[in-house]
Amino acid sequence: xxxxxxFLSIIVSYVQSQIELILPPLPYEYNALEPVLSEKLMRxxxxxxxxxxxxxxxxxxxxxxxxxxLDDQSKELAKLPIEVILTxxxxxxxxxQSTLRNNGGGYVNHKLFFTxxxxxxxxxxxxxxxxxxxxxxxxxFGSFDKFKEVFTSASVNLFGSGWVWLHTNAQTxxxxxxxxxxxDNPTMFDKDRVILLGIDVWEHAYYPVYENRRNEYVxxxxxxxxxxxxxxxxxxxxxxxxxx
Amino acid sequence: MQSIIxxxxxxxxxxxxxxxxHTLPDLPYDYNALEPVISGDIMxxxHQKHHAAYVNNLNVAEEKYNEAKAHxxxxxxxxxxxxxxxxxxxxxxxxxxxxxxxxxxxxxxPTGALAxxxxxxFGSFDKMLSQLSNASVGVxxxxxxxxxxxxxxxxxxxxxxxxxxxxxxTTGLSPIFGIDVWEHAYYLQYKNVxxxxxxxxxxxxxxxxxxxxxxKAKQ
Numbered sequence: 001x002x003x004x005x006x007f008l009s010i011i012v013s014y015v016q017s018q019i020e021l022i023l024p025p026l027p028y029e030y031n032a033l034e035p036v037l038s039e040k041l042m043r044x045x046x047x048x049x050x051x052x053x054x055x056x057x058x059x060x061x062x063x064x065x066x067x068x069x070l071d072d073q074s075k076e077l078a079k080l081p082i083e084v085i086l087t088x089x090x091x092x093x094x095x096x097q098s099t100l101r102n103n104g105g106g107y108v109n110h111k112l113f114f115t116x117x118x119x120x121x122x123x124x125x126x127x128x129x130x131x132x133x134x135x136x137x138x139x140x141f142g143s144f145d146k147f148k149e150v151f152t153s154a155s156v157n158l159f160g161s162g163w164v165w166l167h168t169n170a171q172t173x174x175x176x177x178x179x180x181x182x183x184d185n186p187t188m189f190d191k192d193r194v195i196l197l198g199i200d201v202w203e204h205a206y207y208p209v210y211e212n213r214r215n216e217y218v219x220x221x222x223x224x225x226x227x228x229x230x231x232x233x234x235x236x237x238x239x240x241x242x243x244x
Numbered sequence: 245m246q247s248i249i250x251x252x253x254x255x256x257x258x259x260x261x262x263x264x265x266h267t268l269p270d271l272p273y274d275y276n277a278l279e280p281v282i283s284g285d286i287m288x289x290x291h292q293k294h295h296a297a298y299v300n301n302l303n304v305a306e307e308k309y310n311e312a313k314a315h316x317x318x319x320x321x322x323x324x325x326x327x328x329x330x331x332x333x334x335x336x337x338x339x340x341x342x343x344x345x346x347x348x349x350x351x352x353x354p355t356g357a358l359a360x361x362x363x364x365x366f367g368s369f370d371k372m373l374s375q376l377s378n379a380s381v382g383v384x385x386x387x388x389x390x391x392x393x394x395x396x397x398x399x400x401x402x403x404x405x406x407x408x409x410x411x412x413x414t415t416g417l418s419p420i421f422g423i424d425v426w427e428h429a430y431y432l433q434y435k436n437v438x439x440x441x442x443x444x445x446x447x448x449x450x451x452x453x454x455x456x457x458x459x460k461a462k463q
Binding site: 044048049052098102159160161162181182183202203204207208211212 | 289293294297326330384385386387406407408426427428431432435436
């Protein structure tokens with residue numbers, strides 16, 4: 001009896017200590033973003049790339065959480081939500097830093113990215129934000145068109161692999177655009193950043209449809225932005241942050 | 245007379261720029277010659293679009309750079325350096341890449357001086373392949389995997405470079421064999437499975453050319 005209790009508690013604690021990030025399903029059908037992003041591209045992007053980031057992040061987190069060469073503080077860090085871990089990259093033990101930054105970053109970035117997209121509008125110009133987010137865009141950039149110009153230019157001109165982001169500071173509600181390389185995102189450099197919009201400009205994000213023509217991908221990206229969702233990120237997250 | 249003298253430097257600069265424009269080198273084989281390892285579609289896009297864009301953008305950046313230099317505009321010169329590094333590196337890297345690939349041959353292994361040097365510096369050809377493969381597959385984002393020659397230490401080394409950073413300018417190593425691991429180099433065929441592409445590319449490695457590059461580097 002005693003032996004089975006001990007055995008059971010070992011199993012339970014093992015199961016509890018297994019970190020298992022889930023690959024979230026797309027919030028729409030694989031073909032929902034046609035013709036801007038094809039079903040084939042979305043299947044690859046989600047089922048292969050995002051899955052790989054998920055799997056590799058789990059491997060790294062579990063290895064870190066059970067690594068007997070690390071102190072307890074470092075092992076406990078591995079059990080925090082991945083979004084929180086990534087705001088403390090310097091605290092991650094060196095041997096796990098690169099893999100968590102790349103794969104954890106990839107997991108988080110894609111999780112967010114796919115939710116920011118929706119069925120395309122017929123033209124880019126008819127797809128625009130409204131409400132407090134539009135006010136904030138006009139306040140920070142002068143106009144929506146000017147914001148679009150800056151964001152587009154950054155996306156087209158990014159060298160190599162990376163992302164371009166629109167993000168805000170929860171207190172000031174000032175909006176910023178900047179690019180990051182590989183799977184970095186703005187929260188890695190400032191935990192108080194609230195990401196509102198991102199565009200993946202890794203070649204895998206557009207190559208099956210647009211080949212080398214990244215500018216065409218970026219031009220069409222404006223048709224698939226889920227502005228109501230992005231607006232809700234702005235109003236909800238900035239309200240939540242100011243409550244803290 | 246004075247107006248001619250004032251015009252002269254600008255004209256000279258633009259004439260010089262036109263004379264030294266970079267051009268897209270032809271492939272030493274047909275677009276589909278590297279099948280089935282690299283498809284004709286990929287080779288066409290890779291050469292006619294990607295490499296061509298690096299050449300065109302390099303020429304544009306260099307012309308602007310020369311213009312800025314003629315006006316002692318250091319700010320603009322420095323501002324243009326990333327574009328020259330990126331596009332110039334892209335042109336250099338791809339020019340080497342086309343040369344170190346060749347249509348598939350059976351039992352493709354290095355011979356001569358290269359074979360000896362590999363054995364000396366890695367223990368065996370397979371060990372070198374393993375290290376080069378791991379390094380190339382492990383590149384985060386975009387970049388290149390290289391077998392390079394360290395002239396100071398007279399030995400081969402594996403290295404990786406990010407984006408289009410050229411091997412020699414960045415590390416001092418002389419390029420002997422390289423693998424483009426930007427997604428555009430393999431995506432249409434291998435999708436996200438970079439490891440399969442890296443494994444297959446050794447079937448079309450032009451070890452004769454790599455040997456030539458080594459002999460030159462050793463001089």
